[in-house]
Amino acid sequence: STMSPEEFISRIMEAEPPEIYLMEDLKKPFTASSMMMSLTTLADKELVLMISWAKKIPGFSELSLSDQIHLLKCCWLEILMLGLIWRSVDHPGKLIFSPDFKLNRDEGQCVEGIMEIFDMLLAATSRFRELKLQREEYVCLKAMILLNSNLCNSSPQTTEELESRNKMLQLLDSVIDALVWSISKLGLTTQQQTLRLGHLTMLLSHIRHISNKGMDHLCTMQRKNVVLVYDLLLEMLDVNTSTSQTSSSPA
Numbered sequence: 531s532t533m534s535p536e537e538f539i540s541r542i543m544e545a546e547p548p549e550i551y552l553m554e555d556l557k558k559p560f561t562a563s564s565m566m567m568s569l570t571t572l573a574d575k576e577l578v579l580m581i582s583w584a585k586k587i588p589g590f591s592e593l594s595l596s597d598q599i600h601l602l603k604c605c606w607l608e609i610l611m612l613g614l615i616w617r618s619v620d621h622p623g624k625l626i627f628s629p630d631f632k633l634n635r636d637e638g639q640c641v642e643g644i645m646e647i648f649d650m651l652l653a654a655t656s657r658f659r660e661l662k663l664q665r666e667e668y669v670c671l672k673a674m675i676l677l678n679s680n681l682c683n684s685s686p687q688t689t690e691e692l693e694s695r696n697k698m699l700q701l702l703d704s705v706i707d708a709l710v711w712s713i714s715k716l717g718l719t720t721q722q723q724t725l726r727l728g729h730l731t732m733l734l735s736h737i738r739h740i741s742n743k744g745m746d747h748l749c750t751m752q753r754k755n756v757v758l759v760y761d762l763l764l765e766m767l768d769v770n771t772s773t774s775q776t777s778s779s780p781a
């Protein structure tokens with residue numbers, strides 16, 4: 531591949547979105563709808579930044595438009611949750627959704643069924659704390675989630691789809707190379723580096739699991755009209771819509 535792992539890492543470090551503030555006066559104690567509303571407001575802002583983040587990943591924009599949209603549709607909640615875990619890693623027992631929106635697990639009581647998912651997020655966070663996840667490793671894992679998200683889906687038919695899938699696999703090679711390179715900078719033995727690569731990538735299946743639970747829960751909340759889902763989020767949630775151009779939500 532053209533780019534060195536060092537160059538690839540600095541490109542995806544550059545691509546990191548800025549910290550987002552909720553910028554709402556949180557009325558505590560939360561009700562189910564006020565908590566879900568705040569999460570929705572935050573996520574809606576994050577999704578807009580996620581799309582521009584993805585386009586800064588070397589090679590992502592060269593994939594077919596339908597692949598770009600399908601990848602983001604498959605993994606947007608995984609990526610939001612990995613970001614949440616990263617922000618929370620130095621705050622045991624807390625979920626740092628944003629600097630002005632921090633929750634402890636007990637506050638999950640006000641939304642039926644969310645505390646179990648908060649506990650999974652907190653468990654994943656303490657695992658990353660144990661592993662002393664580095665920022666370079668975090669940005670590689672996030673790019674891996676994006677590029678790995680829909681390989682298991684539809685098998686490509688047309689030449690364009692085949693070409694795009696090959697580009698995706700090449701891109702995944704570059705991200706894995708970059709993760710291996712960042713692990714090699716930690717001064718571990720070769721064996722320890724191999725084990726670390728294994729532990730970090732195995733955590734991705736936990737994040738997929740938590741995201742699936744979160745998606746089910748969010749859809750239940752939406753069906754119960756507990757949470758108003760904005761149009762961009764709706765499009766992300768409604769995986770059935772055609773691969774139309776992703777419209778940016780009203781500011």
Ligand SMILES: Cc1cc(O)cc2c1CC(c1ccc(O)cc1)=C2c1ccccc1
Pocket residue numbers: 566569570572573574576610611613614627644647648744745747748749751763
């Ligand atoms: C645990 C749980 C249950 C649930 O029903 C919904 C969500 C979550 C977490 C979460 C979330 C939001 C922002 C983040 O940066 C990271 C996670 C959301 C959520 C809410 C509305 C829109 C989108 C996502």
